[in-house]
Structure formats: structure tokens, C-alpha cells
Amino acid sequence: MARHKKTENYNKHETRYFKERNLQGNQIKMSVQSNESEVILTHPDDSSCSTTILKYGATVISWKLKGDEQLWLSSGAKLDGSKPVRGGIPLVFPVFGKNASDELLSKLPQHGLARNSTWEFLGQTKSNPPTVQFALYPEIANQEMTALWPVDFSLILTVELGLEHLKTSIEVNNPSKTDSLKFNWLFHSYFRIEDVEGAFVSNLVGMKVYDQLLKETYVDKHPVITIHEEKDLIYQNVDDDRIIQIVNKGVALHTIKRINLPDAVVWNPWIEKSKSMGDFEPKSGYQHMICVEPGHVHDFITLEPGQSWKAAQLLDKTSIAFQRVEL
Numbered sequence: 001m002a003r004h005k006k007t008e009n010y011n012k013h014e015t016r017y018f019k020e021r022n023l024q025g026n027q028i029k030m031s032v033q034s035n036e037s038e039v040i041l042t043h044p045d046d047s048s049c050s051t052t053i054l055k056y057g058a059t060v061i062s063w064k065l066k067g068d069e070q071l072w073l074s075s076g077a078k079l080d081g082s083k084p085v086r087g088g089i090p091l092v093f094p095v096f097g098k099n100a101s102d103e104l105l106s107k108l109p110q111h112g113l114a115r116n117s118t119w120e121f122l123g124q125t126k127s128n129p130p131t132v133q134f135a136l137y138p139e140i141a142n143q144e145m146t147a148l149w150p151v152d153f154s155l156i157l158t159v160e161l162g163l164e165h166l167k168t169s170i171e172v173n174n175p176s177k178t179d180s181l182k183f184n185w186l187f188h189s190y191f192r193i194e195d196v197e198g199a200f201v202s203n204l205v206g207m208k209v210y211d212q213l214l215k216e217t218y219v220d221k222h223p224v225i226t227i228h229e230e231k232d233l234i235y236q237n238v239d240d241d242r243i244i245q246i247v248n249k250g251v252a253l254h255t256i257k258r259i260n261l262p263d264a265v266v267w268n269p270w271i272e273k274s275k276s277m278g279d280f281e282p283k284s285g286y287q288h289m290i291c292v293e294p295g296h297v298h299d300f301i302t303l304e305p306g307q308s309w310k311a312a313q314l315l316d317k318t319s320i321a322f323q324r325v326e327l
């Protein structure tokens with residue numbers, strides 16, 4: 001039995017169209033299409049703005065603004081539910097990376113179970129900007145993994161497509177009457193860029209960072225982060241008002257805003273790591289992508305029975321912004 005009320009009746013064997021009406025009541029362009037495996041949102045005021053969400057992992061696999069793809073998706077990504085998607089915006093829950101210390105979380109694979117589970121499509125909640133919701137809870141999550149982590153939880157993901165933004169919001173609820181819920185959350189966003197070596201990530205200067213490759217924590221004093229080798233950096237407790245940007249040739253290509261997400265991972269696998277990932281294609285793809293991943297990963301969030309937690313990632317087109325820093 002679904003725990004979440006669907007906002008529209010939805011027959012999973014049919015493609016269903018949700019139509020917009022203009023002021024005269026005439027039916028106009030459809031903004032949400034759903035089929036068995038994916039949901040596609042198209043902006044009613046500009047059909048060149050769209051996003052596609054795979055029900056497997058509730059993974060955003062495409063986001064187009066004025067027809068330009070914003071996200072990087074491996075050409076070798078599996079979209080058939082056989083493994084998490086390499087690219088787009090996979091969702092990381094309840095654990096970031098591979099946990100070694102927690103009795104239950106350590107049994108889960110790297111990055112948890114949300115990206116390995118097929119989510120329930122709840123329907124459309126707003127017509128403009130088109131907004132949809134997905135849910136995940138133990139009864140429908142990947143059963144091999146819930147057997148390893150027998151914990152009650154309920155997740156609602158909201159995806160909103162603006163004319164100039166994509167907002168992904170998460171609500172985590174602890175429905176248990178007796179047990180607490182301990183978790184990490186992360187939006188593992190893969191951004192598309194023309195040439196990673198010509199780009200930089202801004203506005204993280206002065207932040208404490210854990211370098212996963214060096215296994216060291218330090219304060220990053222670099223004014224910007226450039227990528228000329230493998231990088232795997234976890235910035236911790238980044239000030240709420242820091243707007244992280246991916247800048248290329250003097251233009252802010254991507255702006256990443258975090259709501260209740262204190263951490264940000266910056267990752268590029270570079271040459272050798274890309275070769276070791278079977279689903280990372282083409283192998284030269286590391287030159288055209290960078291992951292900037294807002295999350296809560298440097299420690300765990302704990303929800304007591306009945307409590308909930310909300311956070312969001314907002315991707316938009318803010319012009320270049322260098323923020324003043326007191327070091």
C-alpha cells in the first residue's frame with residue numbers, strides 16, 4: 001500500500017499527460033509526461049526548458065535550459081535499473097561513501113540505497129513552474145538493501161523546473177514510534193562543462209576541507225579550485241550564504257545554492273579513476289564534467305521518532321559573484 005497519496009491518478013502502463021490551461025481555459029502545451037520509467041517536465045512558457053527524471057533513483061538525468069543540456073551524463077550510464085546512474089543528479093541516502101563504523105550503515109554499499117531504488121511517482125503538485133514529487137520508503141526500496149539496513153524512513157523529493165532554475169528539495173521523515181533515524185544526504189550533481197581545465201569552482205576559499213585522496217583536513221586558501229588532476233574534496237560547514245559557482249571563460253556556467261545543506265563535495269575522477277569505472281564513458285568524459293555536490297555528509301543528521309528534516313539544492317543562472325571572505 002502506498003503511504004503517500006498520489007496527486008493525480010496515474011496508470012503506470014500508460015504515458016500520461018498533464019495539460020496546462022491558459023486564462024481562456026484552452027488547453028495548452030503539456031508540462032508533465034510520465035511513462036513507466038521516467039517523468040519529463042517541459043516548461044509551459046518555454047518548451048526549450050525541460051528536465052527528465054528517471055524513476056530509478058529519482059535521478060534527474062537531463063536538464064535543458066534554452067535547449068542547452070546543463071548536466072553531464074555518461075554515455076555508458078545504465079538507465080535500466082541495473083546500477084546507479086553515472087551522471088545527472090543521483091541521490092545519496094542514508095550514507096555518503098562507504099561507512100566503516102556504524103553497525104547498520106556500514107552494511108550498505110557506497111552512497112546508500114536511494115540511488116538503487118525505484119521511487120514512486122506521486123504526481124504533479126504545481127503547474128507553473130511545473131513541479132512533481134516522488135517518494136521512497138522501505139516497502140518499495142531496494143529489498144536487498146533494506147534487508148541490510150532494516151530502518152523505517154520516508155523520503156519525498158520535489159523537482160521544480162523554472163525558466164532559469166532547477167530546484168530539487170528533499171524531505172526526510174522518521175515514521176518510527178521507537179527508533180531514531182541517522183543519515184547523510186547529498187545531491188550528487190554532475191555538471192557539464194566544455195573544458196574542465198579551463199574552468200574553476202569559486203567561493204569556497206577559507207573553508208575547512210577534507211581531502212579524500214590525501215586523507216587530510218585543512219583550510220583551503222586557494223582563491224578558486226582548478227582541476228588538473230583527480231580531486232575528491234569534502235568542504236565542511238560552508239557558510240549558508242556562500243554561492244558556489246562553476247566559472248568558465250569568465251562566465252558563471254552553473255550556480256549552486258544550498259538550503260540547509262552545509263557541505264559541498266567537489267569531485268573529478270580524472271584519467272585513471274575514469275578508466276576504473278566501467279560505466280564512465282567516453283573515457284575522456286572527465287574533461288567535460290565536474291561534480292559539485294551539496295549535502296550533509298561531514299556528520300550524520302539524527303531524527304527522533306516523528307521528526308522530519310528538509311533541504312534543497314537550487315541550480316540557477318546567477319551572474320558571476322565573488323564573495324568577500326574574512327580569513
Ligand SMILES: O=P(O)(O)OC[C@H]1O[C@@H](O)[C@H](O)[C@@H](O)[C@@H]1O
Pocket residue numbers: 110111188212232233265267293
Ligand atoms: O562511483 P560512485 O559510487 O558513484 O562514487 C563516485 C564519487 O562520488 C563522490 O561523491 C565521492 O566523493 C567519491 O569518493 C566517489 O568516487
